[in-house]
Amino acid sequence: MNGADDGDLARLFRTALGGDEKAYGDFLHEAAALVRAWARRRIVFAGLDPEDIVQETLLAIHVKRHTWSNDRPVKPWLYAIARHKLVDAMRRHGRHARIELSEVENELATEETETARDWEIGRALETLTPGQRSVVTAISVEGRTIAETARSLDMKETAVRVALHRGLAAIARRFGRD
Amino acid sequence: METHELIKALAADSRRTGVPMNTVWWGAVLIAIAIATTVFFALLGPRPDIASAAQTVRFLFKFLVTIALGASAFALLRMLSRPEADARGVLPCLAIAPALILAGVAIELIVSPAETWPARLVGTNSLVCLTFIPLIGIGPLALLLLALRHGAASHPTLAGAIAGLLAGGIAATLYASHCPDDSPLFVATWYTIAVAGLALLGTLGGRYVARW
Structure with missing residues (x-):
């Protein structure tokens, strides 16, 4: 397409x-x-x-x-x-x-000789709270659904959604800024 | 994080969308007017002879100018809060209020004797004008800048200046009902300075508040 x-x-x-x-x-x-x-x-x-x-x-x-x-x-x-x-x-x-x-x-x-890509987004991800970071990583890198993430992190689904939403907003804000 | 991984996270967050800009702008401008009106009535209030003043062309003309300023700034601000706004295409509508006041000044110079011009220009209330238009407009300006922050302006500084003009238009409209100086010479001088002050504040504010 x-x-x-x-x-x-x-x-x-x-x-x-x-x-x-x-x-x-x-x-x-x-x-x-x-x-x-x-x-x-x-x-x-x-x-x-x-x-x-x-x-x-x-x-x-x-x-x-x-x-x-x-x-x-x-x-x-x-x-x-x-x-x-x-x-x-x-x-x-x-x-x-x-x-x-x-x-x-x-x-x-x-x-x-570079091996792994070190993109800007990685640095923004580092600035998240541990909770937000584990939720964002679970859904993006590990490819889990909201429900799976909730189970694996022992959280409520709404809490996962909130952490994801805030985490992404924070990444967008901090992208490329140090 | 790879791009396709990022997209997974973004897609999972698809439910929570921001408030649409239309709603935000109308809400912001109505609340801004409410704030300005409250401050105006608390600090100044309309002039005592407003009923008879409303019979005169000069008094009514003030509102024509200030409302034209506010309305054109509002239209422009809504447009500039979108990333793809083309500023050059819409700036001409900002000329409406200055054109009106210049026409008013020209007519005033024709119909009034030259020896009365200085008194009409200086008026009696210039300091009140310079104090209260910014004072009434500052709350609305802060609110409009927050609404602008919710948007995505490609020209935050310009958009901030226009927010200042809108706040100035709202404040000047209210102040006009208090001020006993009705000559376009007075309006063209003192209102302009006061509104320009708010526009300058908006410029500085927009630069920081409306970045994204």
Whole structure:
């Protein structure tokens, strides 16, 4: 569905906003693909990873999805969020680059041997409370449902939902900031 | 965390959506008006001769200008709170209130003798105007900035300034019913300075409060 036009995407988003978790996941996957292609064309210097922009944009889409009016096209809204996050990241990166130029050089030298990806979101995840972090990790990395997470962490489902909601909001707030 | 893993977490959190912006804006502006009205009646209240003043064109013209300012700022603010808003396309509607007041000034200069201009401009109440418009508007401004924070403005500084203009429009509309100086020369000078103060506060506030 890579070539989906705006109408299809908007319909999917409307269904998702109606509370359809499956449709929301599909919408976010399509949004990620669009933003990834968009960001790759725009990021021309080393040190800024397009996937960080994709993840930060997805988080912003999530916490700001009530700012989309459902009678409007969705792509201009989506790209505006991506642009806002990219500009923000470039500004941050520029600031850091000036301070740590030698470190960046070291990083570039060792890049070929890198094993696991160290994305910005990992650092934001570190700042969560232990409870929020275990809930977010269980659902994302371990792929558990809300119910499974509640059982494995011995929590009520509502408590899991609240921890997830707050945890994601906190990640969105702290993404890329130190 | 991989992107597909992040999406799992986001999808699991699909139920709790923020309050729609339409609701937020109408709620915020109604509460802002309520706050401003309360402060206005507590501190100033309308002028005693308001019934006879309401028969004069100059008195009514003040409301035309301040309400035009508030209404255009409100429309603009709602638009700017969305990420995809194109600021250039909508800024011209901000010119409505200044155009009205400039027309009022021009007519005033034509119909009133030149020797009365300084008195009309200086008025009797300029300090009250400069004090109370910001005082009435500051609560509404804080509330509007919070509503803006709930949105996703791509130009938070500009949007903050417009929030200041809306707060100024609300405060000036109320203050106009108190102030005995009705000349457009007075309005163009002192109201503008007072409202600009709120716009400046909004600019500074928007920069920090409406970041996302």
